[in-house]
Amino acid sequence: MIKFAGVYMAFPSxxxxxxxxxxxxxxxxxxxxxxxxxxxxxxxxxxxYAEHLPTQGDVRVSGFNTAKLNRREVSRMRRRLGIVxxxxxxxxxRTAEENVAFSLEVTGAKRSIIAPKVMRVLAQVGLTAKAHxxxxxxxxxxxxxxxxxxxLVNDPFVLLADEPTGNLDERATRGVxxxxxxxxxxxxxxxxxxxxxxxxRHASYRTVELQGGAIVFDSGMDQxxxxxxxx
Amino acid sequence: xxxxFREALLAFRRWPALSMLSVTTIAFALFxxxxxxxxxxxxxRTLQSIEERVEVVLYVTxxxxxxxxxxxxxxxxxxxxxxxxxxxxxxxxLQRAQSELVEFQGIFSEFETNPLPAxxxxxxxxxxRQTESVAAVAERLTGFAFAEDVQYGxxxxxxxxxxxxxxxxxxxxxxxxxxxxSIIIIGTTIRMxxxxxxxxxTIMRLVGATDxxxxxxxxxxxxxxxxxxxxxxxxxxxxxxxxxxxxxFQAEFFDxxxxxxxxxxxxxxxxxxxxxxxxxxxxxx
Ligand SMILES: Nc1ncnc2c1ncn2[C@@H]1O[C@H](COP(=O)(O)OP(=O)(O)OP(=O)(O)O)[C@@H](O)[C@H]1O
Ligand SMILES: [Mg+2]
Numbered sequence: 001m002i003k004f005a006g007v008y009m010a011f012p013s014x015x016x017x018x019x020x021x022x023x024x025x026x027x028x029x030x031x032x033x034x035x036x037x038x039x040x041x042x043x044x045x046x047x048x049y050a051e052h053l054p055t056q057g058d059v060r061v062s063g064f065n066t067a068k069l070n071r072r073e074v075s076r077m078r079r080r081l082g083i084v085x086x087x088x089x090x091x092x093x094r095t096a097e098e099n100v101a102f103s104l105e106v107t108g109a110k111r112s113i114i115a116p117k118v119m120r121v122l123a124q125v126g127l128t129a130k131a132h133x134x135x136x137x138x139x140x141x142x143x144x145x146x147x148x149x150x151x152l153v154n155d156p157f158v159l160l161a162d163e164p165t166g167n168l169d170e171r172a173t174r175g176v177x178x179x180x181x182x183x184x185x186x187x188x189x190x191x192x193x194x195x196x197x198x199x200x201r202h203a204s205y206r207t208v209e210l211q212g213g214a215i216v217f218d219s220g221m222d223q224x225x226x227x228x229x230x231x
Numbered sequence: 232x233x234x235x236f237r238e239a240l241l242a243f244r245r246w247p248a249l250s251m252l253s254v255t256t257i258a259f260a261l262f263x264x265x266x267x268x269x270x271x272x273x274x275x276r277t278l279q280s281i282e283e284r285v286e287v288v289l290y291v292t293x294x295x296x297x298x299x300x301x302x303x304x305x306x307x308x309x310x311x312x313x314x315x316x317x318x319x320x321x322x323x324x325l326q327r328a329q330s331e332l333v334e335f336q337g338i339f340s341e342f343e344t345n346p347l348p349a350x351x352x353x354x355x356x357x358x359x360r361q362t363e364s365v366a367a368v369a370e371r372l373t374g375f376a377f378a379e380d381v382q383y384g385x386x387x388x389x390x391x392x393x394x395x396x397x398x399x400x401x402x403x404x405x406x407x408x409x410x411x412x413s414i415i416i417i418g419t420t421i422r423m424x425x426x427x428x429x430x431x432x433t434i435m436r437l438v439g440a441t442d443x444x445x446x447x448x449x450x451x452x453x454x455x456x457x458x459x460x461x462x463x464x465x466x467x468x469x470x471x472x473x474x475x476x477x478x479x480f481q482a483e484f485f486d487x488x489x490x491x492x493x494x495x496x497x498x499x500x501x502x503x504x505x506x507x508x509x510x511x512x513x514x515x516x
Contacts, residue, residue: 089430
């Protein structure tokens with residue numbers, strides 16, 4: 001699934017963002033990535049969707065070494081991932097429905113397939129009624145639901161979420177988390193970066209903590225050894 | 232493709248001012264270039280019609296037997312430079328003079344004998360109407376024993392040559408300058424559009440759009456702008472042309488192929504400019 005083996009990541013500026021990170025996220029798993037600001041959480045996610053490449057070590061996503069993919073293959077791989085951001089990253093001049101449809105359109109899917117799929121995921125995130133509203137007309141929590149719907153519409157095997165609740169109030173945060181949990185229950189793995197320790201504590205999922213770019217704690221260490229044999 | 236088209240049109244709706252600027256720039260650049268083209272075209276046609284009249288005239292010594300002339304005509308027509316050789320008898324020359332120079336009709340009728348000599352008028356092939364070929368043909372014609380005199384308008388043949396050379400050099404300079412300027416300006420406006428949409432491009436890449444997918448609406452947009460610019464340029468040219476045609480002198484406009492060429496050049500410029508600016512941006516994300 002997702003496998004980091006001895007990953008080092010240094011930026012051209014010289015700052016070392018990750019040191020010797022080895023991590024395995026199994027199929028259908030829910031993993032929290034925690035740590036202070038600058039610990040390297042976002043960097044881990046960016047390595048998964050191949051925005052960055054490791055300076056040393058391997059990152060494998062469903063078997064493929066990200067360093068060996070060409071640009072086209074990176075695009076194809078990203079269609080199998082769902083990515084959710086703290087700042088939503090929606091297209092402001094498109095409605096919720098169009099934003100979701102967009103990530104199907106880039107795959108060249110037929111229109112007849114797009115429409116029902118979009119409606120299905122919008123229903124899943126509870127936004128059917130607001131399908132025709134623009135991001136500017138939606139609350140933060142609703143915008144993030146659009147972001148999640150967009151990530152889901154391609155049936156990803158893993159959802160990567162970088163502080164998806166960072167801009168939301170407590171209520172909206174709980175709503176989004178519940179949504180991610182449901183998605184996970186349907187079999188999609190979730191890798192979520194957050195510094196909201198309350199959230200992590202209450203959810204009782206596997207937690208990986210980063211500090212200064214290195215993993216200092218992994219609640220699923222023993223579990224990982226078990227799952228490695230089966231994955 | 233339909234999707235790319237939709238995205239390209241969306242860009243026009245979202246950035247009407249910027250789109251207008253691009254179209255206007257291409258239109259203006261093409262307008263100036265094609266206006267020059269129109270001038271060259273008309274100049275060329277005028278030159279051509281003058282050139283068609285370039286002929287070398289061999290005046291035949293009085294009393295030369297017709298068989299000798301017929302034989303010589305065959306030789307002359309076999310020259311590679313020669314398109315046509317026409318024998319004009321003394322009588323025909325007189326008739327022509329009488330009908331062309333109406334004012335002097337009286338004078339002609341008073342002559343007892345025809346003062347005009349017979350002649351052979353030699354027209355040259357299109358490629359051989361410059362000074363050297365004309366002079367060469369004249370030289371060879373002088374070699375005929377019955378040639379009393381060989382004449383051709385050397386002076387204005389040389390002038391025509393010079394005019395053509397100057398025209399070509401000026402055309403090349405103006406055309407080149409405008410092509411470079413318009414590519415720079417169009418490239419800049421499209422780069423601005425790309426930069427305005429860089430957030431969008433980043434998002435597109437994140438949801439798995441390939442470079443080709445991202446690029447195609449921009450390229451299409453460039454092509455549309457270029458083609459529109461070409462059409463506007465043709466419109467402006469036509470306005471200028473009809474003003475000149477009506478007020479100053481008879482002129483000719485582009486034919487269909489040439490109009491298509493102007494639009495094609497606009498399209499190519501738009502495509503080139505957008506391809507370079509999008510390509511540069513894509514390499515950064
Ligand atoms: N583009 C970059 N160029 C240079 N250094 C970078 C770049 N992006 C991140 N870094 C550095 O890499 C380290 C890890 O950054 P990262 O964004 O992964 O942290 P984070 O854990 O996501 O933090 P936060 O909780 O604030 O989002 C930081 O020290 C940061 O300064
Ligand atoms: Mg971060």
